[in-house]
Amino acid sequence: xxxxxxxxxxxxxxxxxxxxxxxxxxxxxxxxxxxxxxxxxxxxxxxxxxxxxxxxxxxxxxxxxxxxxxxxxxxxxxxxxxxxxxxxxxxxxxxxxxxxxxxxxxxxxxxxxxxxxxxxxxxxxxxxxxxxxxxxxxxxxxxxxxxxxxxxxxxxxxxxxxxxxxxxxxxxxxxxxxxxxxxxxxxxxxxxxxxxxxxxxxxxxxxxxxxxxxxxxxxxxxxxxxxxxxxxxxxxxxxxxxxxxxxxxxxxxxxxxxxxxxxxxxxxxxxxxxxxxxxxxxxxxxxxxxxx
Numbered sequence: 001x002x003x004x005x006x007x008x009x010x011x012x013x014x015x016x017x018x019x020x021x022x023x024x025x026x027x028x029x030x031x032x033x034x035x036x037x038x039x040x041x042x043x044x045x046x047x048x049x050x051x052x053x054x055x056x057x058x059x060x061x062x063x064x065x066x067x068x069x070x071x072x073x074x075x076x077x078x079x080x081x082x083x084x085x086x087x088x089x090x091x092x093x094x095x096x097x098x099x100x101x102x103x104x105x106x107x108x109x110x111x112x113x114x115x116x117x118x119x120x121x122x123x124x125x126x127x128x129x130x131x132x133x134x135x136x137x138x139x140x141x142x143x144x145x146x147x148x149x150x151x152x153x154x155x156x157x158x159x160x161x162x163x164x165x166x167x168x169x170x171x172x173x174x175x176x177x178x179x180x181x182x183x184x185x186x187x188x189x190x191x192x193x194x195x196x197x198x199x200x201x202x203x204x205x206x207x208x209x210x211x212x213x214x215x216x217x218x219x220x221x222x223x224x225x226x227x228x229x230x231x232x233x234x235x236x237x238x239x240x241x242x243x244x245x246x247x248x249x250x251x252x253x254x255x256x257x258x259x260x261x262x263x264x265x266x267x268x269x270x271x272x273x274x275x276x277x278x279x280x281x282x283x284x285x286x287x288x289x290x291x292x
Contacts, residue, residue, distance in 0.1 A: 003170040007063025017150040030096040038073040050089035084109040088235040092203025103205025107239035117238035117259030137246035162215035167201035169207040171220035184286035217275030229271035237270040250280035
């Protein structure tokens with residue numbers, strides 16, 4: 001089958017077209033809704049709007065059997081096919097009131113959900129910045145597109161993480177970091193030879209894109225009051241891990257690749273650490289039980 005006619009390519013084209021509508025539809029939807037998502041987080045009207053757009057468009061794609069998002073408790077049965085699409089329709093909604101960067105994250109699995117990241121056939125994200133861009137990992141290559149009028153224009157082929165890391169960003173409240181992670185951060189910040197600059201925006205996609213552009217590390221680690229972390233494996237951890245690893249970096253839950261984490265529930269959370277391989281190696285060594 002020609003790749004341009006494959007169900008995976010149709011899903012990617014559909015997400016690209018829908019992203020423009022999601023971006024435009026954020027206007028007037030920057031307020032909270034009277035509900036919470038299955039993880040107990042406050043939903044914004046933008047979350048619900050984007051989720052409905054995506055399920056409407058993707059459920060009609062021939063070959064998509066399932067759709068799931070962090071905004072709904074259950075998997076949507078879309079009919080026959082072998083692909084399952086998992087999405088975070090609007091990443092970083094806490095940035096909505098202040099009108100800062102947002103994104104959309106997606107993973108296309110060749111297995112029923114919940115699934116391991118090894119079942120991904122493509123994954124990526126849309127970044128709603130000054131320019132709307134889309135980063136797609138597929139068939140061993142990461143490609144960056146600019147989106148305008150529902151069309152995709154390639155701006156970077158074969159995206160790889162720069163060999164010399166430049167930035168770092170870590171989520172979670174500092175008082176809730178574990179002692180081991182605190183120590184890792186201290187060594188990163190005081191390593192003059194490494195010379196990393198802090199970059200943390202509160203929207204994961206923005207920080208991930210910075211790592212792909214400049215090299216470095218991003219983490220939302222396990223916390224003292226949330227050992228499983230904050231981010232969702234199916235909707236964020238696996239897709240971002242897939243993109244970063246395809247771009248030549250590493251992903252980790254603290255001791256192994258995010259793509260190797262075995263899911264137990266659709267809304268499982270996972271500690272997320274991604275970036276240049278040497279930095280993730282260093283992090284895993286710092287978090288190892290016998291490192292102290």
